[in-house]
Amino acid sequence: MHPRKVADSTVRRLAIYLRFLEEFADQGADTVSSGALAQRAGTTSAQVRKDLSFFGSFGKRGLGYDVPALGARLRQILGLTRRYRVLLVGAGRLAGALAQYAGFAARGFDVVAVVDRDPAKIGTCWGALRVDDVDRLEKIVVAERVEIAILVTPAEPAQQLADRLVATGITAILNFAPVQLQVPGVVEVKNVNLAVELETLSYALQHREEN
Amino acid sequence: MHPRKVADSTVRRLAIYLRFLEEFADQGADTVSSGALAQRAGTTSAQVRKDLSFFGSFGKRGLGYDVPALGARLRQILGLTRRYRVLLVGAGRLAGALAQYAGFAARGFDVVAVVDRDPAKIGTCWGALRVDDVDRLEKIVVAERVEIAILVTPAEPAQQLADRLVATGITAILNFAPVQLQVPGVVEVKNVNLAVELETLSYALQHREEN
DNA sequence: TCCTGTGAATTAGTTCACAGCG
DNA sequence: CGCTGTGAACTAATTCACAGGA
Structure with a gap:
């Protein structure tokens, strides 16, 4: 089976x-x-x-x-017979788009919290969500019973944030940061790199005539 | 070579x-x-x-x-030794995030225009960009010398918009709509489906313990 | 007859392992 | 020596092709 x-x-x-x-x-x-x-x-x-x-x-x-x-x-x-509680790490524009993305909710993925480092963003509201301080990440994961984290940060802080997520017991990460995260084998990571997608297109354009 | x-x-x-x-x-x-x-x-x-x-x-x-x-x-x-002129088709939140995404500009992809169908969005400004009417899509592709289109619309209008893009001579499409676009062989399409990424994570969660 | 389910054949992609050059 | 470049070996994925049930 x-x-x-x-x-x-x-x-x-x-x-x-x-x-x-x-x-x-x-x-x-x-x-x-x-x-x-x-x-x-x-x-x-x-x-x-x-x-x-x-x-x-x-x-x-x-x-x-x-x-x-x-x-x-x-x-x-x-595994779509139940709903999943998702944390957005990073509160940039892409995170905002993901938070509202109907395709996630329709499939059972509920964004239950958002954290960021930037004091200008902390406390602002996104619909029903309030952007929280990344310092409270561990507390939020526990309190909100988060199961999946979406990393939407620049490259630099991504590994450290992944380490903190893993330490809280998170075992599934969707990573938009352009780094290869080092995580224990039990943790599932899927990478999405939007720039790479465009680069494969430019490769195709570049090489098309040459065949 | x-x-x-x-x-x-x-x-x-x-x-x-x-x-x-x-x-x-x-x-x-x-x-x-x-x-x-x-x-x-x-x-x-x-x-x-x-x-x-x-x-x-x-x-x-x-x-x-x-x-x-x-x-x-x-x-x-x-093919990154030159810059590419990119059109965003759809002016939702995801399009907004992509328009501002530094990773694109850093690699030579310049968003030069945005179109949408929604009268409430047409005419609004995104930084230096002004959201244009999708009816003017063909004119914009020519006037702005667009080479790559990013489709960021719901599933329903995507195929028809792709047909119009192809008719203008566009040969590269990055498609975020959850449909398999039918295009001539010369047109390069790359699909990005964010919900599918999360679903592969939930699959992994579902099946991990069973090994 | 139609369309599934699946071994077998094929094709694609990755890893090995080592010759060879700096 | 160390590390590249690359055929050969291997592994994975896709496609074929057909037996067999509805």
Whole structure:
């Protein structure tokens, strides 16, 4: 049922399939084929079937997949049957965008606190949230029962903040700082580097004509 | 020199190496070994050497790589020896964060225009930028000589906007909308899906104990 | 017949290991 | 010696192709 190790690329695609499954559900479809999902997700039907097969077989031959059932199963696989309490470390513009981002709340990720170092930001309100002093990070993690931290700081303080987060027992970090965080093996880190994304585009532009 | 096809994963790592190379340069180092770069970037020395070897051999055996020379070469490979004119399509909070993001400007990506559909946003100013009407998208792309578009809209209008961008001749799109854009083969698209990143974290949390 | 589930084949990507140059 | 550059070996991921159930 749960294989030892599933590729990160597979997990990402499952999340994407779930998004399109919900779209199909909204349109009232009750079954969907691997081919139809693949088309929406930009992959192949074999890839969809293989990805799903790591977790069991939920399709009906000749028919496809039951839309609500597969959706429920994907949510279960992805751990989306419950809500998560998220802390934003850093209160810059990007943090502000993430705090309001409907896509997080819709998937069960609730931003419950924001901290920053800048006295000018501390105490200001973001909707229902109040920006707190980063000095109180440890207290906040405990009091708010934070499970996931999103690091949205410059590169320099990121490692030290990660160390403090890990010390409080946080085991999941989404890192937007352009550093490779050193953390114990039990801590899950996913890195997002927006500049790198643009740089891969400029690479592609640069090299396109040369083929 | 420029192989037919270099893996996306390699290009991403090159961008990351460049970031750490600049750090080494700031610290006054004049040479760096593949091992030192690997440590910072969270990979192996063999991986670093292999990645670089796709584009030539710039190291000195027994010594390592010349920091400024390798930096210049990586910038050249990644197409970062010039500046790019970027259009933001969508003027939400995330777009606002991207418009101000120092990491883009530092790498040569200049946001030269922002468009939105919402009359309440059109005409408002973001620093030196004025939010323009999305109806004028085609005119703006031409007048501002836009080369890269960043799509920061909800899912629904994204494909239609991509079609319009492609029609104007844009060949590079960074897409934050949770859809798989259908574009001609000459157009480069990179997708960023922030919710998917959190979902891979929740997957990891869900499955960690089960090993 | 249609579409899934899955071994097998293939392709892609990473790591090894060592020859060779500074 | 030390560290690069690179074929060879290995591992991972994707695609093929088809048996088999609805």
